Amino acid sequence: MLFSLRELVQWLGFATFEIFLHLLALLIFSMLVALRADMFTPMLSWWLVFVPLFAADGLSTYFTAIVSIRLYQENEKRLAVLRLLWVLTVLCLKLVCEVLLCQKLAEEEQARDLWFGLIVSPLFILLQLLMIRACRVN
């Protein structure tokens, strides 16, 4: 659309398969959110609703570790370390945002001091990092 798949892969630093994984997780997560909101089933806790997103982060970390090890073995040491650092930073920021949001939704009373500005702050950091990376890729 605005970006080709090749440009997206270069900019975000994720493989096509990882993007596929995160989109699939988002689809399942949105389905669970709708199920929880409409049926209001107490069995379905917010931590359970967020499981697809956590699982995608875990699988993405595993995939990145494998790719980095392979790159390291093929003597692409600099590329392997850079890729691992970038992907882990992005995944950590995403995970922090998800955990904070989940905590806010799950424990409404106890997490009253947790304001949304704080929850979204990892995304603001991520946006700055993506802008810097875009300049490098360009």
Place this chain on the structure above:
Amino acid sequence: MSLAQRVLLTWVFTLVFLIMLVLKLDGKVQWNWFLIFLPVWVFDGILILMLAIKMAGRCKPGYDPRNGSPDLRLRSWYLTAMLLKVGFCLTLCAKLEKLADVKLTFVCIPLWTMLLGALVELGLNIFPERREA
């Protein structure tokens, strides 16, 4: 547009939308949800306009449709996806503003359709040999 310009465009609209969303969710502003989604409307409007202009360019006299048919199919899908996204955002705003009493499942149907389409498109890119078969 160069990659940097496109990234800057996306970045600015995402940043403004996130700031407005946080202000609304924290109760700092009492604006209408449709106003909060203003960066999304403007960004989607620009994208739809760009797609429409590119598709209209194919209707020029002298254009060979045999060369452009797969590209046109892709652009039609992009346009459909954008319209689905706008539909989702509109119904979500209407629900949040309590203008329409619809279940979240119905609100999410355009989003799910768009995500499924994107997954199929990505899947075809991951396994290109199956596309040719």
